[in-house]
Amino acid sequence: MESANLLLLHNGVIVTMDPHRRVFRTGAIVIDGDKIKVIGQSSDVLREFSAIAHKIVDLHGQFLLPGFINTHVHTSQQLGRGIADDVDLITWLHDRIWPYESNMSEDDSYISTLLCGLELIHSGVTCFAEAGGQHVSGMARAVELLGLRACLTQSIMDSGEGLPASWVIRTTEDCIQHVAEIPYENQFVMNTREVEHGTVTYLEKIDLLQSNLLAAHSVWVNETEIGFLSKAGVKVSHCPAAAMKMLGFSPIKEMLDAGICVSLGTDGAPSNNRMSIVDEMYIASLINKGREVYVQGTTDPTAFPAEMMLEMVTVNGAKSVLWDDEIGSLEIGKKADMIVVNPFSWPMVPVHDSISNLVYCMRSENIVSVICNGRWIMRDQKILSIDEGEVISLAKHASSQLLKKAGIQIPSRMNVL
DSSP states (O other), X not given: OOOTTEEEEEEEEEEOOOTTOOEXXXXXXXXXXXXXXXXXXXXXXXXXXXXXXXXXXXXXXXXXXXXXXXXXXXXXXXXXXXXXXXXXXXXXXIIIIHHHXXXXXXXXXXXXXXXXHXXXXXXXXXXEEEOOBSOHHHHHHHHXXXXXXXXXXXXXXXXXXXXXXXXXXXXXXXXXXSOOOSHHHHHHHHHHHTOSSSHHHHHHHTTOOOTXXXXXXXXXXXXXXXXXXXXXXXXXXXXXXXXXXXXXXXXXXXXXXXXXXXXXXXXXXXXXXXOOHHHHHHHHHHHHHHHHHHHHSSOOTTSSOHHHHHHHXXXXXXXXXXXXXXXXXXXXXXXXXXXXXXXXXXXXXXXXXXXXHHHHTOOGGGEEXXXXXXXXXXXXXXXXXXXHHHHHHHHHHHHHHHHHHHTOOOOOSSOOO
């Protein structure tokens, strides 16, 4: 048997997220090139493969999970972290984000995506869906260097007071691709498109709702529109932190009850600040438990359990980016995208309930190694393809120059001396 590419990881708690939701207390996995060849009990796998594996890694009881999938992130906004906190939406758009993005160069986008990628990898992300930026080629260069999987796209707009001149050339038909995020947008669509509610109703009217549509946020949707999304097989990316900061409560429980596939995203640095999908799991569970008080009039601590959160960042994430035949779970024949979690430090000790700990206790710091497409891209918390310090230095300089170019000034909050 050919052994040149066989990597054997053993003596780990393997959370497979496969259809049977198997968890191996003392499990092992064999990677052949970029795919999973074998998964099972450590003793069985070692007996068959220890003599022929090219490399054997003892996990010493650490967790092994599928790589996380972030289904809504603006990588090109990473240089704008902190430029639009605690301001109203009009200020956020007109005075901060639009000037920032419209003045970006391809190199800015490249550096921003590198910086964002550092945080994504450290939080266990192996695949992400770009929510849109101005220089996809810059993003692509960074993604290739980082070794991540990604679905990249350009963001476009065709109208809006204060819209940068370089963006106005787009047409409405080019831009019909997002679900209304604020009440004003719903009202605008109702007034201009002669529909009873908002964007989802209009998209249903023109037959744009399809199973390959990933709708971000989806906060201002009613019961009828949830039905439209469900019937069409539309997927929804829930970004709880950004929603709480800018948009409001999204009716996620109603969407799940309607059979909609819901995954998790971080959104961008100016609207969330943190690009940790680990944090989003924790926040999503808590705020949706809390929302039940307002919807039902009583608390329901059983809502949105830990296993559901793990599904959102793995199998549901894979379905959302139409990649579930290859990623999202640890199964034979699927791509070798996985993360190693060290539970033996103060945030996670003691571990009485493994699945609960992964959602309610784990922090990004607990994620020690990441494999994407069969290649280590982070080992012992060190990203292997780039110099993190150099990226941080480049980002500090580029962000400063970009804000000057865009004419953005951040007012002092306190008596700065």
